[in-house]
Ligand SMILES: Nc1ncnc2c1ncn2[C@@H]1O[C@H](COP(=O)(O)OP(=O)(O)OP(=O)(O)O)[C@@H](O)[C@H]1O
């Protein structure tokens with residue numbers, strides 16, 4: 001009796017959680033149910049259902065993904081539809097069975113077809129993992145428990161077991177799907193627009209309008225949109241997404257390049273090999289699949305723990321048979337603590353993801369939660385990360401006959417279409433002066449150095465002193481003096497050369513992000529080692545490290561070196577979090593154990609990073625680490641909450657001849673407590689209230 005009461009409560013609670021739409025204010029239910037011209041009512045119902053389930057996760061996360069990628073992944077896959085259908089039938093079956101069991105037990109026979117339909121799934125899953133993957137999963141316990149319960153006539157037990165199985169399946173698959181979404185943005189953006197050279201001019205066209213003989217132009221920081229052959233240009237390409245190789249590949253005329261790889265430096269003109277859309281379509285599915293499979297191996301720690309409990313559970317169940325009969329044997333199967341873990345663990349993940357979204361932290365990859373508590377080293381990029389997205393133009397120095405406006409106009413023309421913080425500062429300043437810019441041609445950007453471009457027929461270079469030296473432009477004594485002066489005030493200098501002669505220097509004043517100081521202090525208070533890695537010069541980097549109390553710094557680093565430093569720290573046994581904004585950070589972001597970027601950073605960085613701070617506030621960093629620790633605590637609690645009742649129930653069955661009733665009471669108790677634990681609000685200190 002108690003058991004069925006608890007069963008009713010659990011089923012209604014879980015159904016209510018899943019069906020909860022009341023807090024869905026922005027989009028009332030009828031908005032989904034109103035038939036759209038191209039969609040069938042069935043599809044709309046699926047969409048509505050999917051939204052209901054997503055309300056568990058909060059819609060904020062989808063909104064963040066939408067602002068970041070320009071779209072929200074709303075498509076419902078066939079697998080998801082199947083899971084939903086299964087869940088609905090299982091809920092229906094559980095409801096009918098419990099009701100009939102209470103009022104007209106004889107009529108329970110009517111539920112047999114539904115049960116048969118439902119039982120097929122755990123059998124299929126168990127068979128799949130047994131035969132194809134050669135391992136025993138919880139599905140095996142499910143299949144045996146459910147069939148034994150049916151044969152022994154425990155109808156309600158079977159129905160509730162199946163319902164919980166459906167819930168676990170749904171939760172697990174939903175949380176897996178969330179990790180796939182991070183790739184969506186990249187592919188959607190690539191698949192829409194490309195730049196082509198037609199009649200000597202570059203125009204942006206829809207990828208669907210690509211023609212056979214079009215020449216596609218790709219610039220540094222962009223994702224290569226097609227499979228093609230290089231007609232012109234030399235470039236450094238990060239192909240990791242396809243090949244997994246960590247070193248970027250050098251490419252030149254005649255070499256192949258592939259869609260979805262990232263152009264780190266250079267400018268390429270490509271001959272399209274395959275009709276763009278075909279390639280895009282083919283790869284999307286392929287890569288999504290590969291990535292999802294890769295994730296699956298790592299993601300489900302709870303699943304692994306649960307699977308390990310399978311063999312002992314089956315053994316104990318057999319042992320219980322002579323002691324406490326069929327009821328005891330099924331009771332043991334029900335006590336398999338994996339059941340509870342399988343539901344509470346993905347629920348916890350989703351709860352944390354939702355909570356983070358509400359605080360403007362978009363965690364694209366749920367796996368990050370497992371790694372976060374281990375972080376002991378945080379590496380900051382300097383320009384654009386510790387400092388604001390855009391420095392301020394402070395002064396223009398002249399070395400030749402040019403005017404300040406000439407220098408600014410040439411610089412702004414050269415920086416056209418660049419996403420570097422220096423570029424935005426210069427372009428903004430030129431706009432504020434109302435300057436009309438000369439035409440810049442043959443632009444070639446070297447990540448970490450600067451830009452070479454042809455303006456008004458003259459070779460123009462803008463970049464660091466290192467860049468000037470590398471292209472053989474002499475730096476007058478005066479320029480070095482200006483740079484030293486500027487750097488002693490914490491400013492940075494970029495040099496501009498026109499026609500091979502140094503023409504001017506632009507002095508930029510970086511603005512520290514407001515929360516930088518408090519963030520570093522909060523990290524240090526947590527015993528975390530901090531460093532800066534910057535492509536900028538030694539003095540400004542060291543000054544900033546000293547000012548903020550950062551433990552260590554590395555200056556003058558090139559993109560690959562940033563990744564190498566991260567790798568070296570990892571080899572010392574550190575778990576590294578890298579936070580960066582630029583194209584020059586993309587490789588290091590991939591190397592780090594946890595990668596963070598800020599909204600407004602270059603797409604190369606926001607596509608690569610696992611976590612994005614949507615409001616650009618660095619103080620989320622310590623919050624994030626606290627969150628990871630809380631997550632770990634919750635997962636431990638989840639485990640104890642499932643292990644203890646299971647142990648009590650198994651001991652009761654083995655020692656005191658307990659049966660299914662005891663197992664059920666303990667099961668519901670554990671399930672109730674762990675679901676509560678998994679969805680409880682997360683209490684975190686808010687850094688902003690403490691410091692300042
Ligand atoms: N678009 C650009 N325009 C002018 N100079 C550039 C440009 N890109 C790079 N440089 C020069 O190369 C140097 C190194 O650039 P890089 O992008 O590697 O690092 P950064 O942005 O200065 O610093 P951080 O690594 O901290 O973000 C810059 O300091 C600048 O002098």
Ligand SMILES: [Zn+2]
Nearest residue numbers: 381383384582
């Ligand atoms: Zn940067």
